Amino acid sequence: MSGTDHQAQDDWGGPQPVMVLVGPQMGENIGAAARGMLNFGLEHMRLVAPRDGWPNPAATATASGAARVLDKVGVFDTTAGAIGDMDYVYATTARPRDMTTRVVTPEQAMGEARALIADGKRVGVLFGAERAGLENADIALANAIVTVPVNPGFASLNLAQCVLLTAYEWRRQSEEGVIEAPEIPQASQIEVEKLYTHFEERLEVAGFFFPETKAASMKLHLRNMLSRMPLTPQDVQIFHGMLRQFVRWKTRG
Amino acid sequence: MSGTDHQAQDDWGGPQPVMVLVGPQMGENIGAAARGMLNFGLEHMRLVAPRDGWPNPAATATASGAARVLDKVGVFDTTAGAIGDMDYVYATTARPRDMTTRVVTPEQAMGEARALIADGKRVGVLFGAERAGLENADIALANAIVTVPVNPGFASLNLAQCVLLTAYEWRRQSEEGVIEAPEIPQASQIEVEKLYTHFEERLEVAGFFFPETKAASMKLHLRNMLSRMPLTPQDVQIFHGMLRQFVRWKTRG
Numbered sequence: 001m002s003g004t005d006h007q008a009q010d011d012w013g014g015p016q017p018v019m020v021l022v023g024p025q026m027g028e029n030i031g032a033a034a035r036g037m038l039n040f041g042l043e044h045m046r047l048v049a050p051r052d053g054w055p056n057p058a059a060t061a062t063a064s065g066a067a068r069v070l071d072k073v074g075v076f077d078t079t080a081g082a083i084g085d086m087d088y089v090y091a092t093t094a095r096p097r098d099m100t101t102r103v104v105t106p107e108q109a110m111g112e113a114r115a116l117i118a119d120g121k122r123v124g125v126l127f128g129a130e131r132a133g134l135e136n137a138d139i140a141l142a143n144a145i146v147t148v149p150v151n152p153g154f155a156s157l158n159l160a161q162c163v164l165l166t167a168y169e170w171r172r173q174s175e176e177g178v179i180e181a182p183e184i185p186q187a188s189q190i191e192v193e194k195l196y197t198h199f200e201e202r203l204e205v206a207g208f209f210f211p212e213t214k215a216a217s218m219k220l221h222l223r224n225m226l227s228r229m230p231l232t233p234q235d236v237q238i239f240h241g242m243l244r245q246f247v248r249w250k251t252r253g
Numbered sequence: 254m255s256g257t258d259h260q261a262q263d264d265w266g267g268p269q270p271v272m273v274l275v276g277p278q279m280g281e282n283i284g285a286a287a288r289g290m291l292n293f294g295l296e297h298m299r300l301v302a303p304r305d306g307w308p309n310p311a312a313t314a315t316a317s318g319a320a321r322v323l324d325k326v327g328v329f330d331t332t333a334g335a336i337g338d339m340d341y342v343y344a345t346t347a348r349p350r351d352m353t354t355r356v357v358t359p360e361q362a363m364g365e366a367r368a369l370i371a372d373g374k375r376v377g378v379l380f381g382a383e384r385a386g387l388e389n390a391d392i393a394l395a396n397a398i399v400t401v402p403v404n405p406g407f408a409s410l411n412l413a414q415c416v417l418l419t420a421y422e423w424r425r426q427s428e429e430g431v432i433e434a435p436e437i438p439q440a441s442q443i444e445v446e447k448l449y450t451h452f453e454e455r456l457e458v459a460g461f462f463f464p465e466t467k468a469a470s471m472k473l474h475l476r477n478m479l480s481r482m483p484l485t486p487q488d489v490q491i492f493h494g495m496l497r498q499f500v501r502w503k504t505r506g
Contacts, residue, residue, distance in 0.1 A: 036414070041404040065407055100437045100485050107425060149424055151294040154318055161289070164414060165421055171402055172360060206502035208495060221491065229482045238474065242461060246499045249459035 016041075017113045017170065018122075019163055020082050022048040022138055023129040029159045031062025033127075034069035036164030040171035046074040046082045046124070079126065079138045084190045087121040088113075091142035092162055093134050094155065101228050102144045109146045110169040121186070125166055130159050140224040141189070187231040195236050196223050202243045268370045269294075270363070270423065272416055273335050275301040275391055276382040282412045284315025286380075287322035289417030293424035299327040299335045299377070332379065332391045340374040341366075344395035345415055346387050347408065355397045362399045363422040378419055383412050440484040448489050449476050455496045 019037055024030050024047060034045060047054060054075045063070050076082035083089050090109050091101075104112070113123040126142060128134035139145065148157060148165055157165075187195075199222060209215035229235075272290055277283050277300060287298060300307060307328045316323050329335035336342045343362050344354075357365070366376040379395060381387035392398065401410060401418055410418070440448075452475060462468035482488075 035407075035409060038407040039403050039410055039414075041406075065409060100487075102437075105425070148421075150292050151424070153294075154288075154291040156288060156318060157292055161292075161414075161417060164417070168401075168418055168421075171404070172358070174402075203495060203498065206498045208498040218491075221487070225488050225491065234474070235478050238471075238478065242456060245456065245459050245461040246503075250499075250503045 015117045016044055017110070017117065018044040018046055018086070018124045019166070020046045020048065020079070020124050020126045021050070021159070021163075022079050022082075022126055022134060023051065024127075024159065025051045025130050027052055027056035027058030027060075028062045029130060030056060030059040031064070031066070031070070032160035033163040034059070034063040034066040036160050037167045038066040038069050039164070040167035041174075042167045042170060043069050043072065045069055045072075046076060048076050048079050048082045050075065051129075079141055080189075080193055083124050083126070083141060084193070085122060086124045086189045087186055088116050088144075089124045089126060089142045089189060090144050090146045091126045091134055091139045092146045092148070092166070093128065093139060094147060101139065101142065101224065103147050104144055106146055106148055106166050106169040107173070109144070110166065111173055112144075113170065114173060127159055127162055136220060137223075140220055141193075141227055143227055185232050185234075187233050187236045191233060191236050192226055192231060195231075195239055196226050198240055198243050199226070202246065206246075269297055270366045270370065270376040270378055271297040271299055271339070272419070273299045273301065273332070273377050273379045274303070274412070274416075275332050275335075275379055275387060276304065277412065278304045278383050280305055280309035280311030280313075281315045282383055283309060283312040284317070284319070284323070285413035286416040287312070287316040287319040289413055290420045291319040291322050292417070293420035294427075295420045295423060296322050296325065298322055298325075299329060301329050301332050301335045303328065304382075332394055336377050336379070336394060338375060339377045341369050341397075342377045342379060342395045343397050343399045344379040344387050344392045345399045345401070345419070346381065346392055347400060354392065354395065356400055357397055358402055359399055359419050359422040360426075362397065363419065364426055365397075366423065367426060380412055380415055437483065438485050438487075440486050440489045444486060444489050445479055445484060448484075448492055449479050451493055451496055452479070455499065459499075 019033065019042060021030060021033060024033075030045075030047070030050065037043065037045065050056065052058075054073070055070070059070055060067055074082070090104075090113075109125070113125075116123050125146065126134055126138060128138070146166070148162065150157060200219060203209060203222075209218050272286065272295060274283060274286060277286075283298075283300070283303065290296065290298065303309065305311075307326070308323070312323060313320055327335070343357075343366075362378070366378075369376050378399065379387055379391060381391070399419070401415065403410060453472060456462060456475075462471050
């Protein structure tokens with residue numbers, strides 16, 4: 001969604017980043033994450049395909065005094081759906097080996113989030129499931145990666161701890177100088193997602209994803225590339241226009 | 254003790270602050286605190302009068318991979334004993350009403366600790382028992398109070414979380430806390446220029462630059478867009494591949 005529908009401030013819940021738990025397993029961890037958020041004033045959580053469905057009594061029991069975070073939780077089937085209305089998305093993960101997405105610390109991420117949110121943008125942070133973390137397909141949807149600077153000899157942060165540290169960084173920087181927001185208009189997640197889909201459709205028809213065995217990794221790279229690019233809404237329209245034009249060219253025969 | 258016995262560096266364990274748990278109850282929490290410490294590279298824990306004695310199998314089980322922190326733990330009968338060889342001591346507690354001790358954030362405390370330790374001083378941080386926290390008699394032994402800037406409407410940090418945040422702050426402010434910018438390979442100017450030329454040629458043939466009066470500004474935007482993008486050499490090849498594929502698609506008829 002591109003900056004036009006932000007008046008739905010009540011639904012969104014105010015100028016805060018949203019913590020998005022992707023495929024969480026134990027309800028206790030969802031509840032503990034909610035507590036960690038509320039400790040530092042964050043109230044907006046979304047869940048993608050929670051293993052045990054929703055609502056989850058174990059989550060409610062653990063959340064205890066932070067139950068109001070869970071009362072407002074949004075539940076989605078897919079990560080793409082959960083971030084569809086966001087302008088900028090971070091994915092928390094250890095430094096990935098085979099991707100070229102920008103990597104920042106929680107400190108940097110929450111500093112940037114403050115600036116973006118002050119500029120009216122919607123920001124989300126993705127957290128993976130307890131053991132496996134985020135999959136590459138989810139990371140490819142994000143604009144940047146957040147990596148907690150843990151001891152490489154012992155890096156065992158759990159889901160709730162990761163959320164806690166992110167929320168702590170949000171609040172820690174609350175009274176400090178705000179970094180100036182970038183002035184370049186950014187295409188929203190949903191615009192980029194639609195652009196990716198358009199690329200994929202056209203390239204599929206044109207026979208680009210060949211050989212078959214490489215198709216999945218080519219698509220992942222393409223999606224990741226589009227997420228990484230600082231695309232403006234106008235850039236997105238230009239790419240759409242190009243893709244449509246190649247179809248016209250083809251069908252003109 | 255004031256700075257006279259610092260040659261016993263091996264026993265002390267190196268230039269780090271020591272986390273001192275005063276009257277901890279659950280072994281699980283001691284183990285979780287050890288994990289939180291080691292996640293951020295802290296290895297030196299002391300216990301004052303742990304409720305269930307020491308060693309504690311529940312602590313060891315929870316610590317798991319961080320057992321080496323527990324192996325080296327020092328156990329004391331009194332808080333005064335545990336901090337006897339330290340030069341500067343912080344007490345973590347909510348902001349007290351009736352004391353005049355200096356109050357700092359974890360960020361400030363660990364920043365100061367770095368400076369003190371670099372100057373050869375020994376620094377400790379006191380953490381109270383799970384429910385009651387530190388008693389005033391313990392706080393009175395400290396040089397300064399550390400208060401985590403929690404949401405006053407929901408301030409429920411547990412012992413292990415408090416230790417985790419303190420350890421995080423220690424590491425965040427170190428060189429290890431800085432995430433090195435990943436070396437994302439950048440396409441060269443000449444590669445980007447060739448890509449632009451390829452785009453222009455193909456789009457010209459496909460009739461994209463229409464109407465004529467807008468062609469120049471469309472080309473300018475396209476060139477500017479490609480220059481703005483953080484394109485890797487691989488990204489450039491992908492775009493070349495796409496453009497070639499649309500030609501094959503067209504000529505397949």
